[in-house]
Amino acid sequence: MLLVDTGTPGSDTALAAALTQIGASWSDVTDVVLTHAHFDHTAGLAAVLAAAPAARVWAGAEDIPAVDAGGHAVLALKDGDHIRTLTVLATPGHTPGHVSLLDEAASLLLVGDLVGVMGETLSRAPGVFTAHAAAAEESLHRVGALELSRVLFSHGAELADGTVALKALADHP
Structure with a gap:
């Protein structure tokens, strides 16, 4: 399953509820795509990666330097x-x-x-x-x-x- 953007800190609670609502869990999340590197789209990344540590993180190549992935690799999209x-x-x-x-x-x-x-x-x-x-x-x-x-x-x-x-x-x- 692919998750688009991670929201702000604390958004993982709402995301977990949404996953439950569709019969999924964090273990189903294989990919996280960040549409861009602004706080309201990326600041929830640490919590998402804590819940789905095997997920690959993707972002536009030019935005990768601004993404704080806590040491997790961010793969470039073009x-x-x-x-x-x-x-x-x-x-x-x-x-x-x-x-x-x-x-x-x-x-x-x-x-x-x-x-x-x-x-x-x-x-x-x-x-x-x-x-x-x-x-x-x-x-x-x-x-x-x-x-x-x-x-x-x-x-x-x-x-x-x-x-x-x-x-x-x-x-x-």
Whole structure:
């Protein structure tokens, strides 16, 4: 089983509950993918690795130096890599090594923090949290051009019209 992002310290409790809810346990977690190296996505890594010590940790190559994995190896992801059934899309901008994950069979995209939902509105990541605005725009245009059925965001609930909103946001800088 693949876990995407680890949250903040203490998130392992909610993650364990979610695993139980789907009939899984920490021993089922074989891979942890970090969409990017910001505290709210990586700070729970130590607890996750304590619960699932055999799990491989993955991150965009450019973000690896900023990941504190407590001595655990962090494997580099690059554009076009495959991890399980997901295709890695390099979507830099929010951070240099930000990645999104595409499930082509399900026509589903996990966008990390490339964009997020504020209330009921899809928006770009706030500029103060974006390392490279121009790269973020290029990444947004790239994912906006994909034909998708669903888009999932790290921040905010899934939008019923998320794919339409993503295309609209990409088309209007």
